[in-house]
Amino acid sequence: MTKKPTIALDAMGGDHGPDVTVPAALDSLERNPDLSVILVGDESELKKRLPADGRFAGRLSIHHASERVEMDDSPAKVLRNKKDSSMRVALNLVRDGVADACVSAGNTGALMALARFVLKTLPGIDRPAIISAVPSRHGHTHMLDLGANVDCTAENLYQFAVMGYELVRALENLDRPRVGLLNIGEEEIKGNEQVKQAYKLLEDSYLNFIGYVEGDDIYLEEVDIVVADGFVGNISLKTSEGLAKMIGEALKQSFGRNLFTKLAGLAAMPVLSAFKKRFDPRQYNGASFVGLRGIVVKSHGNADRVALANAIRMAVIEVEKGVPMLIGQRIESIFADSQGDESKRKSA
Amino acid sequence: MTKKPTIALDAMGGDHGPDVTVPAALDSLERNPDLSVILVGDESELKKRLPADGRFAGRLSIHHASERVEMDDSPAKVLRNKKDSSMRVALNLVRDGVADACVSAGNTGALMALARFVLKTLPGIDRPAIISAVPSRHGHTHMLDLGANVDCTAENLYQFAVMGYELVRALENLDRPRVGLLNIGEEEIKGNEQVKQAYKLLEDSYLNFIGYVEGDDIYLEEVDIVVADGFVGNISLKTSEGLAKMIGEALKQSFGRNLFTKLAGLAAMPVLSAFKKRFDPRQYNGASFVGLRGIVVKSHGNADRVALANAIRMAVIEVEKGVPMLIGQRIESIFADSQGDESKRKSA
Incomplete structure (x- = not known):
């Protein structure tokens, strides 16, 4: 019970x-x-x-x-x-x-x-973190930290990964959710020191660690938990919110321009509604403090x-x-x- | 001439x-x-x-x-x-x-x-940077650094701002483009040390500095240049690319689901094409090394x-x-x- x-x-x-x-x-x-x-x-x-x-x-x-x-x-x-x-x-x-x-x-x-x-x-x-989910190509992706911790050590990032892993296992009924560490791919020696050290900690851990992920992977890759410091995580999340809002507005504007586009919008309405529903931010409301x-x-x-x-x-x-x-x-x-x-x- | x-x-x-x-x-x-x-x-x-x-x-x-x-x-x-x-x-x-x-x-x-x-x-x-533009609510926003410099001092960020300012003045024929410093808004003492120090440098500079901006402001605010270190800038840009791609795919899928949705898509086609054109990433291709x-x-x-x-x-x-x-x-x-x-x- x-x-x-x-x-x-x-x-x-x-x-x-x-x-x-x-x-x-x-x-x-x-x-x-x-x-x-x-x-x-x-x-x-x-x-x-x-x-x-x-x-x-x-x-x-x-x-x-x-x-x-x-x-x-x-x-x-x-x-x-x-x-x-x-x-x-x-x-x-x-x-x-x-x-x-x-x-x-x-x-x-x-x-x-x-x-x-x-x-x-x-x-x-050492520090609690904030975790929340975003819709992704394969379902959704949980990301932490989203702003509670600006500067993080490798050990902090490792703890975030563990906390995210246990939460997502519970929330999603997943046995071994996939953990990715947010990094950039452009630089010869990827990432900053904390991220590189955290990579080693995660690699040696019990977690189902899939390695580095880049910003686009949050939405495109098969990853369940993306770990970042709170500065990066917050900016990535807020960037997404801004872009999604702008695209939503532009789509609405496009269909509202004149009689013809309004009729087109009417025809497309059921499809657009289903589309909108899939990404409805209300579904994703709720950030857990872990x-x-x-x-x-x-x-x-x-x-x-x-x-x-x-x-x-x-x-x-x-x-x-x-x-x-x-x-x-x-x-x-x-x-x-x-x-x-x-x-x-x-x-x- | x-x-x-x-x-x-x-x-x-x-x-x-x-x-x-x-x-x-x-x-x-x-x-x-x-x-x-x-x-x-x-x-x-x-x-x-x-x-x-x-x-x-x-x-x-x-x-x-x-x-x-x-x-x-x-x-x-x-x-x-x-x-x-x-x-x-x-x-x-x-x-x-x-x-x-x-x-x-x-x-x-x-x-x-x-x-x-x-x-x-x-x-x-001290360091060259990578700058590129993204579409925004009011036109577009230029962002730097996009990945050349992982760890940045306040002075580096200040130099990025100056380089971005001069480039955007030239590219956009703007007299005083607006410069924002990317930060998070959730934490009591906002941002990390570098960002806080960079704020002071920018505030005292000749630039048209509008203060801190958050991730969503890249797309929603009236800002022409957003300054960040290369780690954060790259992740913000890549996050945007991933989200835009996922939304584009989902929109296409929504209209491709069955005969009815395909007909709706046909009706909506001209509007969707215009919408797509506005955000066509090909328009925004080209990152300058400054x-x-x-x-x-x-x-x-x-x-x-x-x-x-x-x-x-x-x-x-x-x-x-x-x-x-x-x-x-x-x-x-x-x-x-x-x-x-x-x-x-x-x-x-």
């Missing part, structure tokens, strides 16, 4: 706050009869959005928090002040075992800073109820599979004794 | 060699009556592809070279051996003033290594005649505008006396 999951939802987070978080919670409860949700935030604001018929009564509750983290609040400020923010209180509930996971569409920097402070990292983990003693899933700030419900669904799977425990065990078995113990690495 | 340009074309370079290089040269000569082209490579192979009617006689010549650089040759090996490769001989012609620019679709690493060795960097330039004492334009290895002709056209503009001289003068005026001289930087 898998655990019945309870999600602490930062109900004030994101661009739309309770207007999106509450409907997304209700949708999620509707779909998953095992789920419980704790809405964390301003009680009066939340109460008036709850269903009048009292359905989900036993599975939906409100936990009051008097403050909210704004999108432009600095993480340091949030950490020092705003001790009763919905974001922080949601994390407290996870720490205290009241909830199994926290989902927030709030400020990423603040969420990461609070999560590290409140939940702490797993033993042996390496913490608890489950935290970050939703896009501008997520709608469909997108946010996907982030909640992701958190639920992580609860059911016990992802932090899987990562913790693995990291312990690899790094516990000695960071240089090759035989351990291989047999871990 | 602008200079009549002579291009040394590495006629053996690229995936298709003379089958593409010769037709592209002929197209270019057809279009530009001021242009001369020297085809560098195997004389017998090239000769048989020349027009039988002897047109372009005074403007088209063959310069024999007995070797060719393969796509997987290591730059070090090419540098040591293959002294009579078409790539190297084409660069020699530029060095010796016989040609004004070299265009090659060959191995990027080898071309950069040879170009540095044969042509040398401009005085004051910071050298000569003009070198790298074409995609798999370029067809249309794409390669675009790379030649780019080289021609750089010749006409005297881009290396513009960059050299600027770098000299900024960096000649002291690298820390703020007043010079501002008034340069």
Whole structure:
């Protein structure tokens, strides 16, 4: 029997706050009869959005928090002040075992800073990382780190790979997901020092390491997890978001130009809709923070109820599979004794 | 009167060699009556592809070279051996003033290594960089470095910005192109040390610096030049190539699924063609090597005649505008006396 999951939802987070978080919670409860949700935030604001018929009564509750983290609040400020923010209180509930996971569409920097402070990292983990999936030619590709760690050592990159591997095994039910290390192919001596050293660590590890991958491989190659430092990973992801947005806009414009193109668009509509659906970013909403003693899933700030419900669904799977425990065990078995113990690495 | 340009074309370079290089040269000569082209490579192979009617006689010549650089040759090996490769001989012609620019679709690493060795960097330039344009919401964006320099100091990034600025002014006839520094927005203390220091240098410079840009801004923001180190720039560009390719394939597949979708595709064809044309990568073929004492334009290895002709056209503009001289003068005026001289930087 898998655990019945309870999600602490930062109900004030994101661009739309309770207007999106509450409907997304209700949708999620509707779909998953095992789920419980704790809405964390301003009680009066939340109460008036709850269903009048009292359905989900036993599975939906409100936990009051008097403050909210704004999108432009600095993480340091949030950490020092705003001790009763919905974001922080949601994390407290996870720490205290009241909830199994926290989902927030709030400020990423603040969420990461609070999560590290409140939940702490797993033993042996130097730095938590952010991982998310993008659609790819063969299905989708998970990428980490997406911005939590700007400068990374080879050992950090190795830990990211391990964390990504354990998460993706759980999320995707894959036995041996393929891990690639993001690099460039143009230079004689490829990559920087950290990447070259990380290559060696990964090559000697228990992971299903397929070697270096380049930027285009994220979308074209059969790779399940792409590992990079947070600077590179973030820029690669954001580049993709920008390009996809521009192409989407241009496609729309092309069909909207005049009567003729509008008619053509009408004819092509069903095909274009299916195409759009395949790449719908809402499907991919939800970036997991890995390496913490608890489950935290970050939703896009501008997520709608469909997108946010996907982030909640992701958190639920992580609860059911016990992802932090899987990562913790693995990291312990690899790094516990000695960071240089090759035989351990291989047999871990 | 602008200079009549002579291009040394590495006629053996690229995936298709003379089958593409010769037709592209002929197209270019057809279009530009001021242009001369020297085809560098195997004389017998090239000769048989020349027009039988002897047109372009005074403007088209063959310069024999007995070797060719393969796509997987290591730059070090090419540098040591293959002294009579078409790539190297084409660069020699530029060095010796016989040609004004070299265009090659060959191995990027080898071309950069040879170009540095044969042509040398401009005085004051630490490292040459690779710059190219991508389509964007508002037109297009030039990005550098795209892979020549993996680890970069703040000063390197500053020099890239100056080189990109002078090139883009010339290529685009822009008075004050906007320069952005690629960074991430998620972290409390944004970016790594080099980026933060480069920010200060750029802020105090004569450049039209608009500050940090994120990955999505490459496509969505009004920025003309995006500066990054070669690792990040390459991965961002390759990520874009992979995503664009995947989307193109998926769109094609969507319309090819069955009779109905094919009919829809037929109706949408003119619109989709116009859309495709706008983002045709062949338009954007041609990456300039900047910071050298000569003009070198790298074409995609798999370029067809249309794409390669675009790379030649780019080289021609750089010749006409005297881009290396513009960059050299600027770098000299900024960096000649002291690298820390703020007043010079501002008034340069």
